[in-house]
Amino acid sequence: MISLMKNYYKILDIPDNADSSEIEKAYTKLKNLITKNSVSLYSILPSSEKETFLRDIEEAYQTLKIPERRSLYDLKLKGLADSYRPESADQISRQLTFEFASEAFTFLDYTKKNEDIYIDAIDRIRSDYLLESSGPSIKIIEGVQEKTEDNTLEDIDTANPSIQTIPERKTDAEDKNRVGSEDEKGLEKISTPQEQASSIEAIEKTEPVVIQSQNTGQVSSEVPENTYSPQTTETPATSIQKEVSENECKDKIIIDENSEFSGSFLKRIRESMGITIKDIARITKISTANITNIEEERYSDLPALVYVKGYLAQIAKCLNLRSDIVVRSYLQRMNESTERKIR
Amino acid sequence: MENRKRHIFAFGGGKGGIGKSFLSANIAASISKKGYSVGLIDLDLGGANQHTLFGIDRPENTIDDFIEHRVEDFNEILISIPNYSIKVAAGVQNDLKATNFNVGQKARLFSAIKSLDFDFIIIDIGAGMSISTLDTFNIASNGVLITYPEPTALENCYKFLKSSFLRELRSRVKEKSYKELVDNIYDGKILIPTDVKIIEYFTSVYSELGDIALSILGQHNYFLILNNAQSEDMELLEHIPLAIRRFYGFNIIPLGGVPIDDKVRESIRQMRPFIDLFPERETTSRIEQIVENIINISKRL
Numbered sequence: 137m138i139s140l141m142k143n144y145y146k147i148l149d150i151p152d153n154a155d156s157s158e159i160e161k162a163y164t165k166l167k168n169l170i171t172k173n174s175v176s177l178y179s180i181l182p183s184s185e186k187e188t189f190l191r192d193i194e195e196a197y198q199t200l201k202i203p204e205r206r207s208l209y210d211l212k213l214k215g216l217a218d219s220y221r222p223e224s225a226d227q228i229s230r231q232l233t234f235e236f237a238s239e240a241f242t243f244l245d246y247t248k249k250n251e252d253i254y255i256d257a258i259d260r261i262r263s264d265y266l267l268e269s270s271g272p273s274i275k276i277i278e279g280v281q282e283k284t285e286d287n288t289l290e291d292i293d294t295a296n297p298s299i300q301t302i303p304e305r306k307t308d309a310e311d312k313n314r315v316g317s318e319d320e321k322g323l324e325k326i327s328t329p330q331e332q333a334s335s336i337e338a339i340e341k342t343e344p345v346v347i348q349s350q351n352t353g354q355v356s357s358e359v360p361e362n363t364y365s366p367q368t369t370e371t372p373a374t375s376i377q378k379e380v381s382e383n384e385c386k387d388k389i390i391i392d393e394n395s396e397f398s399g400s401f402l403k404r405i406r407e408s409m410g411i412t413i414k415d416i417a418r419i420t421k422i423s424t425a426n427i428t429n430i431e432e433e434r435y436s437d438l439p440a441l442v443y444v445k446g447y448l449a450q451i452a453k454c455l456n457l458r459s460d461i462v463v464r465s466y467l468q469r470m471n472e473s474t475e476r477k478i479r
Numbered sequence: 480m481e482n483r484k485r486h487i488f489a490f491g492g493g494k495g496g497i498g499k500s501f502l503s504a505n506i507a508a509s510i511s512k513k514g515y516s517v518g519l520i521d522l523d524l525g526g527a528n529q530h531t532l533f534g535i536d537r538p539e540n541t542i543d544d545f546i547e548h549r550v551e552d553f554n555e556i557l558i559s560i561p562n563y564s565i566k567v568a569a570g571v572q573n574d575l576k577a578t579n580f581n582v583g584q585k586a587r588l589f590s591a592i593k594s595l596d597f598d599f600i601i602i603d604i605g606a607g608m609s610i611s612t613l614d615t616f617n618i619a620s621n622g623v624l625i626t627y628p629e630p631t632a633l634e635n636c637y638k639f640l641k642s643s644f645l646r647e648l649r650s651r652v653k654e655k656s657y658k659e660l661v662d663n664i665y666d667g668k669i670l671i672p673t674d675v676k677i678i679e680y681f682t683s684v685y686s687e688l689g690d691i692a693l694s695i696l697g698q699h700n701y702f703l704i705l706n707n708a709q710s711e712d713m714e715l716l717e718h719i720p721l722a723i724r725r726f727y728g729f730n731i732i733p734l735g736g737v738p739i740d741d742k743v744r745e746s747i748r749q750m751r752p753f754i755d756l757f758p759e760r761e762t763t764s765r766i767e768q769i770v771e772n773i774i775n776i777s778k779r780l
Contacts, residue, residue: 176721177718
């Protein structure tokens with residue numbers, strides 16, 4: 137499995153279910169091995185890599201020794217681990233782009249910046265994820281938008297530019313595509329070439345940006361004015377602004393860690409929030425056909441897995457759901473169904 | 480003789496002059512003193528002298544005679560050592576011919592060794608990393624790596640371990656693309672990043688190749704003896720296996736360390752096992768400790 141997310145268990149060479157004493161022991165042993173400058177590492181670990189290795193084991197230990205951090209890390213790790221085996225170099229590079237984007241930060245990045253923010257972030261992600269939405273109040277924002285004040289994650293975003301709630305960002309391909317973001321006037325004139333097949337959106341902090349369509353030209357032609365509307369920063373999730381009042385929501389939907397995010401469940405959540413497929417298509421630039429395919433679970437009509445992963449992550453963001461959980465749950469269901477078919 | 484299990488141990492380590500022959504001879508002697516029968520096979524191609532270490536200056540027949548079909552039964556080249564339950568297969572004396580066997584010769588030799596009737600078969604393989612040396616190391620299910628606490632010896636030791644493993648993997652795969660991948664790693668054309676274990680690397684590229692790699696590790700036990708070790712070097716017995724496990728993914732069992740002893744030379748000159756000439760020396764007790772470990776582990780295998 138190609139993943140840019142560091143596997144702390146592998147770094148410390150311990151099983152996934154190692155207890156705290158095993159973690160402690162493995163860490164101490166490896167640290168001793170490196171810091172004692174043991175001759176045993178000669179030709180195994182070049183001295184130029186020793187520092188990196190030390191940093192890695194330190195990072196692994198700092199994350200795994202604290203149960204809260206560890207369980208959060210485990211969730212993230214699993215979200216990536218369940219996916220597939222890449223078949224071609226092209227596929228690998230596309231996946232790398234995606235995973236680099238979504239995993240461009242580590243939890244230590246949080247801690248380095250600010251321990252409190254980090255803890256808040258965990259709480260927030262937890263409550264998001266365990267959200268019991270009897271009548272979800274979803275903010276749907278149109279066009280330019282200011283920062284919401286109670287949004288801790290945004291604070292982190294500002295503190296750490298590598299953290300974004302959007303999975304795709306900062307890739308080479310993107311940089312090439314981010315045309316004249318500093319030129320506000322020019323924005324109106326630029327028509328986005330839809331040649332880029334990967335799901336990429338350009339985000340630039342405090343600067344107006346061009347949000348580009350990711351798969352087909354179909355969506356942007358439906359709502360062309362929105363495609364170029366300058367936005368301050370944020371994610372698709374927060375860029376929908378519409379208060380959904382409580383009585384608009386008829387069903388009570390319980391979302392917890394055991395929820396299975398099937399297509400129909402996603403649809404129910406979406407409908408309960410009063411968001412239409414077109415809303416999502418406009419924000420995410422995913423074609424309505426593909427959103428429908430996802431909701432109807434027409435797996436055979438869906439594009440390559442990397443795209444589906446990206447779509448799911450973005451749809452999840454729009455619905456204020458934890459994207460990693462949604463992606464994992466949906467893909468698991470999808471795998472099971474394809475396996476059943478093969479049998 | 481009832482249902483006896485043969486335990487084959489190959490002593491290697493890549494570097495020359497690190498005491499492979501000396502240690503295998505003395506370990507063989509010590510095992511034999513515990514009441515086990517030992518076959519000591521000298522496959523140090525080009526530098527064979529196990530017979531000399533036991534006081535035999537001109538062996539009647541050698542492995543060379545078996546290879547050249549002058550002797551058909553391997554048992555006939557074995558030389559009994561007086562006072563020990565050891566039989567030695569003396570190494571090839573003709574240096575020029577010896578360095579590489581052809582495939583047929585190798586197969587015949589290895590199957591003869593494997594069917595010898597001893598409790599323990601100890602193979603002293605030579606220095607270097609020629610194909611024959613690596614193959615010889617791989618016929619034993621127990622590979623003992625011998626090294627000095629020095630960077631040069633360790634470098635050779637790691638490389639030897641890796642090469643012998645790759646060689647075994649190469650011989651077991653059939654598919655062309657797998658062979659190419661293994662060859663490229665072997666030749667250093669593909670570098671496995673430091674933080675990726677060899678096994679994991681194969682698994683991530685071709686899961687089937689990873690399975691074969693794992694099965695090889697399942698069929699081999701690797702051991703470590705640190706020779707020429709002073710007391711401050713003893714922590715290497717922990718560090719080396721840890722480093723190999725963490726960066727290669729192999730499990731290495733440390734058998735023990737043997738200290739520097741100026742009496743070693745004397746025992747070699749007298750052409751008698753050190754453990755008998757100098758039973759009071761620390762080197763002897765360390766070797767006996769190693770033998771105890773070998774016997775205990777063999778009981779569990």
